Amino acid sequence: MGDEVLHRVFLTRVLEPGDEVGGRWVRERGAAEVARWLRRGGRALPGVSGRRWAGLCARAARADPRADLAVARAAEVRFVVPGTAEWPRQLDDLGDARPLGLWVRGRPSLRMWALRSVAVVGARACTEYGAHMAATLAAGLAERGWVVVSGGAYGVDGAAHRGALGAGGATAAVLACGVDRPYPPGHAGLIARIAQQGLVVGELPPGDHPTPSRFVLRNRVIAALTRGTVVVEAAHRSGSLVTARAAQRLGRHTMGVPGPATSALSAGVHELLRAGATLVTDAAEVAELTGAMGELPPDRRGPVLPTDLLEPRTRHVLAGLPARTSASVAEIARRAQTSEDDAVARLYELRALGYVERHGDGWKLTRQTMISVRGGRNPS
Structure with a gap:
């Protein structure tokens, strides 16, 4: 492997990164033969023009892989090649x-x-x-x-x-x-x-x-x-x-x-x-x-509002109240698509929780509910 390393260090001085023609030479002929061919500087290997081959041979004449390895060792740098344990x-x-x-x-x-x-x-x-x-x-x-x-x-x-x-x-x-x-x-x-x-x-x-x-x-x-x-x-x-x-x-x-x-x-x-x-x-x-199976992100969700904790049918009754005026039980029940008895029971539950208040025969959202739940606007 020592000679293989020297040949590949030599080629890093001659071939540009990602040179697919040079990579094909190495795959087909091996690094040692490609290095010898470039050092001889004779007939060009297939896939390059005469001008480019001359440029590669000129680089090869100046390459000194042992010197490069010595400089690398002094800088605490190693050269990792394909086929070794550290190669990805x-x-x-x-x-x-x-x-x-x-x-x-x-x-x-x-x-x-x-x-x-x-x-x-x-x-x-x-x-x-x-x-x-x-x-x-x-x-x-x-x-x-x-x-x-x-x-x-x-x-x-x-x-x-x-x-x-x-x-x-x-x-x-x-x-x-x-x-x-x-x-x-x-x-x-x-x-x-x-x-x-x-x-x-x-x-x-x-x-x-x-x-x-x-x-x-x-x-x-x-x-x-x-x-x-x-x-x-x-x-x-x-x-x-x-x-x-x-x-x-x-x-x-x-x-x-x-x-x-x-x-x-x-x-x-x-x-x-x-x-x-x-x-x-x-x-x-x-x-x-x-990542591996099971590396899942946490569930993404918005903030939990107080009304999210209400039972769904109770939320429907709350949504049946207009934003700023009071409404009768019959009107609220119709909007919530439920019976008047069910609407009354849920209105009293909502009153106990501070969401609504009774005004005579009608029901109305509390001021705090209008601010926090509706933002002062009637979504309907």
């Missing part, structure tokens, strides 16, 4: 776009953490609402024993990581650069804290820099690694929607947190929900969808 097998669902290996910084087992993980992603330039929802969701998931995975970026990503850490829970950041090179620079402290308490993961070798295409390709790893992806805020062209759509293609749970209908930062989430994603509003709903 769900990444194999990516097919030829599967990572050649993952650079991992942090003590926990990547495979064990990935078994119960949820991605929380969204806009970098999020609103206060988006940051609040991301942090609250992440904290709730962490308290339930879930690992919160995100991309370490500003906005929703950072809020999700902080929410999980603040709850004393587990979080992992999947970067689009070398894991020894925190990006964005403003999150250097946060990423260092994640590495101490959780995991920092990436496909690119030590010191490598991020590019726009690498951010997009990184998102497929987040989607494949986790059991589901929650998008908190996203405009129509947000990169977080790439993660969500990758999750859908992979058969993972895809969820969205709704926002104001007038917010451009929620437009992408709403489009995702219209396309079949599940609407969620808190960690309990996320856990119900992604």
Whole structure:
């Protein structure tokens, strides 16, 4: 396995993340043969142009896998490859776009953490609402024993990581650069804290820099690694929607947190929900969808009103009284669709409870009842 690791480290310097042509070479020929072919720099392997093959060979000539491993060891970073005990097998669902290996910084087992993980992603330039929802969701998931995975970026990503850490829970950041090179620079402290308490993961070798295409390709790893992806805020062209759509293609749970209908930062989430994603509003709903059988959220119901405790036929009699004027027993019985004797019995019960009062031969709601039950309005 030592040689296999060296060959795959070498290839991470040559092939871009998610390169399906290169992934097919490795699947069909093995990492060792592909590495030898690139080092020789002769005839191109099938599927690439001569110009691209020349570029790959130029990269291969500069690659030094032993040096990369030495730099990684100094930074307490390990390289995890397919087929080893720590490799998360769900990444194999990516097919030829599967990572050649993952650079991992942090003590926990990547495979064990990935078994119960949820991605929380969204806009970098999020609103206060988006940051609040991301942090609250992440904290709730962490308290339930879930690992919160995100991309370490500003906005929703950072809020999700902080929410999980603040709850004393587990979080992992999947970067689009070398894991020894925190990006964005403003999150250097946060990423260092994640590495101490959780995991920092990436496909690119030590010191490598991020590019726009690498951010997009990184998102497929987040989607494949986790059991589901929650998008908190996203405009129509947000990169977080790439993660969500990758999750859908992979058969993972895809969820969205709704926002104001007038917010451009929620437009992408709403489009995702219209396309079949599940609407969620808190960690309990996320856990119900992604967790094991029996992880159900509490029943959702409004406040219990005093009249909810009345027997149904008594509530019908109460509803038969007009809002501001008194009514005869006959009129109340007709409205409640009951007999006059039954109406009288229930009116006396309601009077004892303080809901109605008698005015001569008629009955009327008390002032307190009009305020608390009817709001001063007659619903009829």
